[in-house]
Amino acid sequence: MNISPTNPIQNPLFQKIEQVRRRQAKVQDTHITLAHGSGGKAMRDLIDDIFVSNFDNPILSQLEDQASFNLTPLLQQGDRLAFTTDSYVVDPLFFPGSDIGELAINGTVNDLAVSGAKPLYLTCxxxxxxxxxxxxxxRVAASMKAAAKEAGVQIVTGDTKVVHRGAADKLFINTAGIGIIPRGVNISAQNIKPGDAIIINGEIGNHGTAILIARGELALDTNIESDCQPLHSLVENILHACPQVHAMRDATRGGLATVLNEFALSSNVGIRLYEESIPVREEVNGVCEILGLDSLYLANEGKLVVVVAAKYAKTVLSAMKLHPAGKDACIIGEVIPSPTGIVLLKTVFGAERIVDMLVGDQLPRIC
Amino acid sequence: MNISPTNPIQNPLFQKIEQVRRRQAKVQDTHITLAHGSGGKAMRDLIDDIFVSNFDNPILSQLEDQASFNLTPLLQQGDRLAFTTDSYVVDPLFFPGSDIGELAINGTVNDLAVSGAKPLYLTCxxxxxxxxxxxxxxRVAASMKAAAKEAGVQIVTGDTKVVHRGAADKLFINTAGIGIIPRGVNISAQNIKPGDAIIINGEIGNHGTAILIARGELALDTNIESDCQPLHSLVENILHACPQVHAMRDATRGGLATVLNEFALSSNVGIRLYEESIPVREEVNGVCEILGLDSLYLANEGKLVVVVAAKYAKTVLSAMKLHPAGKDACIIGEVIPSPTGIVLLKTVFGAERIVDMLVGDQLPRIC
Known part of the structure; x- marks a missing residue:
């Protein structure tokens, strides 16, 4: 049987073709079903209706199994690529100040930014x-769209999987990202030298506390919001003021203490923190006291630790303070030659204690 | 209190420092705990012991929050980057012929390869x-290591999250990948023209059937193994023989039928398949008959659909047959001007039917 060009209406195959074509590319279901992960019609509609419509850009809309882009224009901006990935499993999905969608964009944008890279393309x-x-x-996709716009990145490719009820908790997101590192920028946890100053861009522990409160397991009520924010333009300001930054990392899971321990180990130096200089909200300290937590280990999603030679510290600090994400920036410690691989905290009482790598877990699923 | 350089042994802070330093960077636990996702010591040990030791390469071992690499050497190989991502949720984790680790490497390698790209760097x-x-x-990491080696790619950065028991099913993996596309290669689902030949590199449906049998819900016993394999060097052979390939895609979730429907829609053409030419194992057909499945929609993890102008079809076919992953390659159909956006199947009985996009789901969690 072939399709006859004459009188096609009487041809049953033609009628079926018309029927197939008439289907709308719009999600009709109110809830995700296994069909949305089948690779078929339902998945395509979900992708078109929710992801492509929100993330719309010329690379994504080609709907190939991979994004592709020209390298030549990138070479004007730098000569090295940064490449990163993070999965987001935060619970709950929506919490004071942010949600998993914004987090999935900003988290990956920030992992690129702290290498000095200009974030360009993300996967979802x-x-x-x-x-x-x-x-x-x-709602999550709309939040990702807004965050991507703010960070100046494009979501260029993605993937959708569906698992049976009970085989995952609601929604997990992975984003990977690519950025371009300007020539001459060389930021690494291995570059830190004794005498360097340690700077942070603001209060620690707000994100972790906001998640903890949002879970509702505690009879606590605070107005603490997640600090989830993109840091790329703050980093731009920092590098503009001082291209010689030694190390930079965002203090996310594991908090400030974890980043500093990583720094101390990677550069084989010691770090001395001054407790009185570290900005922590009173409410965060209160929650920590009640629950036996330590704010130094609480997660942040918009906090940046910068290590620079002492002579540049004031310049960097001034540049940071001019940016909304850096207005509360301050120097919180210094790099010392020994004990190597160890972070010490000079407490408000003048004593000194070790701030070890986090052993055990403090708060799971905070990002 | 400061650390005294004289007689440090009597200093309790010094003793604590020694204690902290003595810890082994090796996973002591037999099972994953929430601490392995905390960002702290346990996570670092897990990453060092399982991922870094297996995936070892100079970029990964820097343990920054992002990988970085120079663009200049890439420019000798091409001028466009391909960028892709996939999450893998296959159930069970180990199945005849492959496992989630090998799948997570080959799946992403193949998504890069079908754009003509040479796969370079992966995230995990x-x-x-x-x-x-x-x-x-x-076991999974060792499998990823072996697959990465075979595909000639490096795993350069990663992320580890742990969720509570019951909030995920054992293990999900996301890999994102970057590859470099040689100059002059322009493969796209939008390039297909009437008259083009449709070629596949071998039997369809083996992966989907292997997973189905591996779940053990059916009292069936076959020796069908997943076809999971990297396709990058087969693609290299194809492009060497014929750089003018119009479209190429690996027929994974949704099977051959889904890829061809995507092709027909993207290029606004019709496609006619010849049922008798499509290689399917008798056992796969048998399983399909028993369960009411259609092998055209069964997942593959090492099958490639190539669309070329008819005049190049024999050249491409010969090049494919010389490669182990292409020895069963054959022409299975042709591109027709109409009905646009529709895939037709000429059955073994001479009738013609529409092969629609998959509606509903056939087999969940096959990749």
Whole structure:
């Protein structure tokens, strides 16, 4: 049987073709089903309706199995690429000040930015639990769209998987990102030298505390919001003021203490912190006291630790303070030659104690 | 209190420092705990012991929050980058012929390869369920190592998250990948023209069937193994023989039918398949008959659909047959001007039917 060009209406195959074509590329379901991860029609509609419509850009809309872009224009901006990935499993999905969607963009943007890179392209891969309200996914995608716009990045490719009810908790997101590092910038945890100053751009522990409170397991009520924010333009200001930054890292999971321990180990130096200089909200300290937590280990999602030679510290600090994400920036410590690989804290009482790598877990699923 | 350089042994802070330093960077636990995702000591040990030791390469071992690499050497190989991502949630983790680790490498390698790109760098982000045996993760990482070696790619950065027991099913992996596309190669689902030949590199449906059998829910026993394999060197051979390939895609989730429907829609053409030419194992057809499945929609993890102008078809076919992954290559159909956006199948009985996009789901969690 072939399709006859004459009188096609009477041809049953033609009628079926018309029927196939008439289908709308719009999600009709209110909840995610396994069909949305099948690779078929339902998945394509979900991708078109929720992701492509929100993340719209010329690379993504080609809907190939991979994004592709020309390298030549990038070479005008730098000569090295930064490449990073993070999965986001935060619980709950929405919390004071932010949500998993914004977090998934800013987290990856910040991992690129702290290498000095200008963030360019992101991927978005979701694992959905069967039964997730489509409306939830829509809200998350809209949040990702807004965050991507703010950070000046494009989401250029993605993937959608659905697992049975109970095989995942609602929604996990992975983003990977690419950025271009300007020539001459060489930021590494291995570059730190004794005498360097340690700077942070503001209060620690707000994100971790906000998540903890949002879980509602504690009868606590605070107005602490996550500090989730993109740091790329703050980094730009810092590098503009001082291209010789030694090390930079965002203090996310594991908090400030973890980043500093990583720095001390990577550069084989010691670090001395001054407790009185570290900005922590009273409410965060209060929550920590009640629960036996230490704010130094609480997660942040918009906090940056910068290590520079002491002679540049004031210049960098001034540049940071001019930026909204750096207005509370301050010097919180110094790099010392020994004990190597160790972070010490000079407490408000004048004693000195070791701030060890976090042993055990403080708060799971905070990012 | 400061550390005294004289007689440090009597200094309690010094003793604590020595104690902190003595810890081994080796996973002591037999099962994953929430601490392995905390950002602290346990996570660092897990990463060092399982991932860094297996994936060892100069970029990864810097343990920055992002990988970075120079663009200049890449420019000798091409002028466009391909960038892709996939999450892998296959159930079970180990199945005849392959496992989630090999799949996570080959899947992303193949998504890069089908753009004509030489795959270069991959990320590896895992979501672990509390209680997962560390030995399972070790096996998966070893499998990823072997697959990466075979595909000639480096795993340059990663991420580890742990969720509570019951909040994920054992282990999910996300890999993102970067590859370099040689100059002059322009492969796209939008390039297909009427008259083009459709070629596949071998049997369809083996992966989907292997997973189905491996789940053990059916009292079926076959010796079908997953076809999971990297396709980058087969693609190299194809492009060497014929740089003018119009479109290429690996037929994974949704199977051959889904890829061809995507092609027909993207290029606004029709596609006619010849059922008798499509290589399917008798056992796969048998399983399909028993379960009411259609092998055209069954997943593959090492099957490539190539679309070339008819005049190049024989050249491409010969080049494919010389490669182990292409020895069963054959022409299975042709591109027709209409009906646009529709895939037709000429059955063995001479009738013609529409091969629609998959509606509903056939087999969840096959990749």
């Amino acid at each position: 891969s979701v694992i959905l639990e069967e039964g997730l309200p489509v409306e939830t996914l829509r | 982000s895992v979501i672990l369920e509390e209680g997962l045996p560390v030995e399972t993760l070790r």
